[in-house]
Amino acid sequence: MHAVRRSFIAAALAAFVALAGPPAGAADFPAHALRVIVGTVPGGITDLGIRKLAEMVRQDLGQPVVVENKPGAQGTIAISQMIKSPADGYTLATVSTSSVLIAPLTTDVPFDPLKDVAYIMNYAGPSQALLVRADSKYRTLEQLVADARAHPGAIAYATFGVADAGGFGIKALSKAKGVTFNQIPYQGSAQQLMALLSGEVQFTVTSNYMSDINNKRLRALAVLDGQRYAGLPDTPTFKESGVDFDFPWIMGLVAPAGVPADIRRKLEAAFVKAARSPEFAQFMAQRDVPAYVMTADEMTRDMHKRVVEYTKAVKEYGFRQ
Structure with a gap:
């Protein structure tokens, strides 16, 4: 009796599944x-x-x-x-x-x-670059590092939040060169560039920059990628500058x-x-x-x-x- 009942239930379930069709996917x-x-x-x-x-x-x-x-x-x-x-x-x-x-x-x-x-x-x-304003006194990464060594913590830079990858690269730079900078977090590359262009910070690291370089508003001192960026063939990489860091894409x-x-x-x-x-x-x-x-x-x-x-x-x- 129980076997007959189980068979009936199984058949009913199979019929229901057939009518309902396969699970949504x-x-x-x-x-x-x-x-x-x-x-x-x-x-x-x-x-x-x-x-x-x-x-x-x-x-x-x-x-x-x-x-x-x-x-x-x-x-x-x-x-x-x-x-x-x-x-x-x-x-x-x-x-x-x-x-x-x-x-x-x-x-x-x-x-x-x-x-x-x-x-x-x-x-x-995103090809990441260390950027300064076009009118900045820093024309090379070496000049920026030398000034940071002379004035520890006085040079401010913008990052995407507190622990962004660009900031990670700057910490690698600081460690390699024995210098310190003043990190100021923002909520995205647009805000980072605004902070740099307005003079709130002296440099930043971000990827959204070529239009401002072409318009003579920014200058790149180094790129953080494993190889030089085609748009900036004369700009050295961090590794070429003695910093063992490359930016993951x-x-x-x-x-x-x-x-x-x-x-x-x-x-x-x-x-x-x-x-x-x-x-x-x-x-x-x-x-x-x-x-x-x-x-x-x-x-x-x-x-x-x-x-x-x-x-x-x-x-x-x-x-x-």
Whole structure:
């Protein structure tokens, strides 16, 4: 009797599943608008880049992608808010070198960048430079360092929050040269450049700078990347200047860990397609930032490698705050 009853229940459940169809997945995704939380103020290259991609993927995804700015704490507020959202692919966030590499290693953040975050793709390689105003007395990095040695802590510089990657590079510079600077945090590259141009600080490190260099408002003393930037062929790298530091090119899109694999792949396909298009490359080139595309798997592998490298650097330089 019980066996007959169990068989009846099993048959009824099978019929219900057949009528209801398979569980919702990528085939039904997205059914409504998506949201991308950006960890910077509007106007910086992270913000501009993702807004362009959001516009471009709408046709492939069939739904709008709404961009929302939540600046603060080196971009970690945006990630923290995202990981509290359902892991259904509808809430995403931008990440940068500062938010998923430097900040988690140097400050206390409420997430693990390797366990709590699902990487979707990387869309840009921000070439970072140490910048001064065009009318600055500093014409070389060596002159800046010499003045800092003569006046410890007197020279102010702007960073994206307290523990951004640019600031990390300046700490490496300070350690290598035996000098100290006065760090002043801001909430994005747009604010950093405003602070520099207004005279609030004497230098900054950021990626959104070529238009101001071309307009004779800024001058680059060094680049933080592993090689010289094509737009500044005469500007030395940090390593060429005796500082063992190169800037990781992380500027991408993430979802909460646990997002279904098929939905993650659908998001990856749409955003990678847009980022690899001539239209996006031209958009970024006009802002003098290289489009640097990594897939989900490539970005995940790169993050695991970078965390190991920078954990060692944090211990070596004593950068933990």
